[in-house]
Amino acid sequence: MTVHTPIYLDYSATTPIDPRVAEKMIPYLTTHFGNPASRSHSFGWTAEKAVENAREEVAKLVNADPREIVWTSGATESNNLAIKGAANFYSGKGKHIITVQTEHKAVIDPVRDLERQGFEATFLAPEPNGLLDIEKFKAAIRPDTVLASVMLVNNEIGVIQDIETIGNICRENGIIFHVDAAQATGKVAIDLEKLPVDLMSFSAHKTYGPKGIGALYVRRKPRIRLEAQIHGGGQERGFRSGTLPTHQIVGMGEAFRIAREEMELENARIRRLRDKLLTGLQEIEEVYVNGDLKQRVPHNLNISFNYVEGESLIMAVKDIAVSSGSACTSASLEPSYVLRALGRSDELAHSSIRFSIGRFTTEEDIDYTVSLMKSKIGKLRELSPLWEMHQEGIDLNTVQWAAH
Amino acid sequence: MSASAIYMDNNGTTALDARVLEVMLPFLVEQHGNATSRHSFGRTARTAIDHAREQVANAVGAHPTQVVFTGSGTEADNMAITGIAAGAGVDAGQIACSVIEHPAVSRPVQALRLRGWKTASITVDGDGKISQDSLARALNTPTSLVSVMLANNETGVIQDVTAIAESAKRHGALIHTDAVQALGKIPVEFQELNVHAMSLSSHKVHGPQGVGALVLDKRVDIQPLIYGGGQEKGLRSGSENVAAIVGFGLACEIASRELEQRSKLMGELRGRLEQGLKSLGAVIFGSAAERLPNTSFFAFPDIEGETLVVALDRKGFAVASGSACSSDSTEPSHVLLAMGIEEDLARGAVRVSLGKDNTLEQIEAFLAALEGELLRLKRLTAIAV
Numbered sequence: 001m002t003v004h005t006p007i008y009l010d011y012s013a014t015t016p017i018d019p020r021v022a023e024k025m026i027p028y029l030t031t032h033f034g035n036p037a038s039r040s041h042s043f044g045w046t047a048e049k050a051v052e053n054a055r056e057e058v059a060k061l062v063n064a065d066p067r068e069i070v071w072t073s074g075a076t077e078s079n080n081l082a083i084k085g086a087a088n089f090y091s092g093k094g095k096h097i098i099t100v101q102t103e104h105k106a107v108i109d110p111v112r113d114l115e116r117q118g119f120e121a122t123f124l125a126p127e128p129n130g131l132l133d134i135e136k137f138k139a140a141i142r143p144d145t146v147l148a149s150v151m152l153v154n155n156e157i158g159v160i161q162d163i164e165t166i167g168n169i170c171r172e173n174g175i176i177f178h179v180d181a182a183q184a185t186g187k188v189a190i191d192l193e194k195l196p197v198d199l200m201s202f203s204a205h206k207t208y209g210p211k212g213i214g215a216l217y218v219r220r221k222p223r224i225r226l227e228a229q230i231h232g233g234g235q236e237r238g239f240r241s242g243t244l245p246t247h248q249i250v251g252m253g254e255a256f257r258i259a260r261e262e263m264e265l266e267n268a269r270i271r272r273l274r275d276k277l278l279t280g281l282q283e284i285e286e287v288y289v290n291g292d293l294k295q296r297v298p299h300n301l302n303i304s305f306n307y308v309e310g311e312s313l314i315m316a317v318k319d320i321a322v323s324s325g326s327a328c329t330s331a332s333l334e335p336s337y338v339l340r341a342l343g344r345s346d347e348l349a350h351s352s353i354r355f356s357i358g359r360f361t362t363e364e365d366i367d368y369t370v371s372l373m374k375s376k377i378g379k380l381r382e383l384s385p386l387w388e389m390h391q392e393g394i395d396l397n398t399v400q401w402a403a404h
Numbered sequence: 405m406s407a408s409a410i411y412m413d414n415n416g417t418t419a420l421d422a423r424v425l426e427v428m429l430p431f432l433v434e435q436h437g438n439a440t441s442r443h444s445f446g447r448t449a450r451t452a453i454d455h456a457r458e459q460v461a462n463a464v465g466a467h468p469t470q471v472v473f474t475g476s477g478t479e480a481d482n483m484a485i486t487g488i489a490a491g492a493g494v495d496a497g498q499i500a501c502s503v504i505e506h507p508a509v510s511r512p513v514q515a516l517r518l519r520g521w522k523t524a525s526i527t528v529d530g531d532g533k534i535s536q537d538s539l540a541r542a543l544n545t546p547t548s549l550v551s552v553m554l555a556n557n558e559t560g561v562i563q564d565v566t567a568i569a570e571s572a573k574r575h576g577a578l579i580h581t582d583a584v585q586a587l588g589k590i591p592v593e594f595q596e597l598n599v600h601a602m603s604l605s606s607h608k609v610h611g612p613q614g615v616g617a618l619v620l621d622k623r624v625d626i627q628p629l630i631y632g633g634g635q636e637k638g639l640r641s642g643s644e645n646v647a648a649i650v651g652f653g654l655a656c657e658i659a660s661r662e663l664e665q666r667s668k669l670m671g672e673l674r675g676r677l678e679q680g681l682k683s684l685g686a687v688i689f690g691s692a693a694e695r696l697p698n699t700s701f702f703a704f705p706d707i708e709g710e711t712l713v714v715a716l717d718r719k720g721f722a723v724a725s726g727s728a729c730s731s732d733s734t735e736p737s738h739v740l741l742a743m744g745i746e747e748d749l750a751r752g753a754v755r756v757s758l759g760k761d762n763t764l765e766q767i768e769a770f771l772a773a774l775e776g777e778l779l780r781l782k783r784l785t786a787i788a789v
Contacts (some may be wrong), residue, residue: 212645245614
């Protein structure tokens with residue numbers, strides 16, 4: 001089998017639409033084009049039925065009631081709706097929010113917006129392995145803490161937070177608990193009947209569904225209320241107005257159905273590929289895995305290559321499509337704030353690569369990637385004076401650099 | 405069944421143009437990159453979005469940098485109202501909108517009122533046109549934003565937004581227009597309309613659902629509605645919906661290119677439709693005003709609109725009773741009540757909104773079916789009495 005380059009290893013940025021998903025979507029782009037809010041004709045009813053079927057599929061993946069699923073345009077909107085919507089609705093109870101420094105920008109930035117409106121926020125630092133110390137979370141709780149937001153799976157390093165324990169602490173303290181699960185669906189089992197989570201954000205395009213559609217889980221028992229962020233025609237029981245994009249919703253439903261049915265087998269296969277990639281890359285000297293390796297989804301491998309300059313590394317590995325830092329912020333040249341929060345130096349953060357493996361990754365893709373990385377890292381280091389010094393046994397931390 | 409039914413609810417949503425589907429498909433099957441990724445998959449997506457932005461801008465006489473993609477027309481309206489109000493601050497002046505606005509405008513204004521903003525309503529006359537007196541009165545109070553829709557979704561009545569913008573600007577107010585229903589039916593020119601912000605929606609112009617745009621004068625101080633990864637120059641975060649944006653771009657380009665021919669066709673069909681409606685005794689709302697060429701909003705005294713549209717659906721004609729987006733409610737149309745129409749007559753309202761694919765034969769068939777249903781319903785009413 002031949003390998004087609006560039007090889008896509010950026011499944012955490014976005015996934016291709018599964019062909020089965022695309023097939024389900026097409027009829028709703030052609031024949032069944034109705035507005036699901038149209039109550040007076042069959043075009044509307046057909047669309048509405050499809051929307052409700054999809055809502056059931058999404059609910060099933062996470063063991064929720066379909067009435068707890070609110071459609072949005074994506075996980076970013078879900079996070080905004082959950083955080084701003086809950087904080088504003090319950091602001092009478094208090095104006096303190098707890099979250100983590102390694103959250104996605106779609107959580108951090110709405111919290112920052114709330115800070116400008118008079119809320120206070122604690123951004124907890126994770127441990128060097130990316131996981132949250134539960135004791136530190138407990139210590140951050142104040143009498144006026146109204147909301148906590150902790151992601152289930154980190155987008156850059158793939159570590160899985162102990163949502164159940166954190167959720168229980170929130171329950172005991174009467175704190176609304178939101179979880180960004182955009183990177184988790186189809187990768188870890190989620191049972192919202194058991195998990196003490198009040199609000200959970202989902203995305204379709206990270207789980208082989210289309211872009212432009214997501215959902216927010218809003219618990220019914222005990223009932224969680226939100227201040228709507230988009231007002232209008234009153235769709236989604238007033239939580240979120242705007243014409244529902246039927247084809248995208250149908251796609252998300254099918255994508256989540258496939259995830260539910262195939263997750264177990266798929267994760268085993270992906271884990272084998274990831275371990276193979278890890279073993280291969282660890283044959284290179286001076287590489288550092290970012291984030292805990294055990295409490296982590298099998299799809300993600302984030303590695304820093306020491307003594308290599310970040311930008312030239314990305315230029316050198318054009319045959320593989322990967323991320324350096326989160327795709328959503330990689331327009332900036334700042335080192336990844338997630339890796340910085342783990343205590344990585346600027347240099348190691350800059351020279352990191354996130355490999356994310358998915359449904360269509362093959363064994364050959366991994367073999368090719370390992371040999372490409374070995375050869376490119378070798379070449380880049382040949383050109384690096386720092387590598388040369390390291391080889392000569394000089395501790396770079398003791399070097400006095402001249403200003404220039 | 406929908407497949408064989410005749411669709412006459414184009415102000416609710418439109419069928420996706422086959423040419424639009426064709427350009428979308430590659431982005432649903434093989435070109436799957438995230439537009440913010442820096443590798444070739446991402447760059448392909450970015451290039452496609454840039455092209456679509458130009459297409460949308462060209463179709464409405466704007467500069468590509470003025471186009472901000474959103475998840476819907478509703479979101480664009482919310483962003484304009486809430487974002488501009490937040491940018492100006494609660495003490496800067498009131499927020500004024502007309503009484504016939506779509507809920508996507510009136511509801512965010514209402515939400516601002518609950519949060520302490522001063523708001524004002526601008527009334528309309530019996531034809532559904534903005535009352536100049538009411539506008540002048542509103543502007544006598546310090547106003548930071550005025551929002552008046554270009555064309556009404558129910559009656560199709562077109563407002564003189566350029567003149568309204570002129571008045572608003574004279575009073576130092578910013579002006580937003582919801583052009584969702586106007587696009588593809590009449591010329592929509594951002595510069596000529598002289599507004600600061602204008603909302604558009606893709607699925608009303610034979611583009612896909614799930615994407616809209618806010619066309620925005622960049623000097624306006626506006627707060628985002630959705631924060632995060634910083635897409636759309638920080639104004640609207642969230643991974644771009646590449647396929648839908650690409651589809652929206654082409655739908656706008658085609659709508660602009662085929663505007664003259666479409667509006668001529670729809671105007672002729674509507675002319676024949678209304679001739680028939682009048683001979684059957686219909687009252688046509690807003691007909692004295694300038695209207696979109698495709699929209700006819702009418703009622704037959706003593707016939708319930710809801711009953712009539714369900715009967716027509718059974719005969720294979722898809723039309724609407726109120727506005728599709730809020731058909732959940734059984735209240736009579738707020739637009740008609742604002743025009744001073746009696747509540748009983750307003751309850752009879754039926755909206756036919758034609759599209760580029762309707763034909764004269766369909767209009768004749770519709771009128772024939774309507775006549776039959778009217779007779780049947782009148783007989784039933786007579787028995788019930």
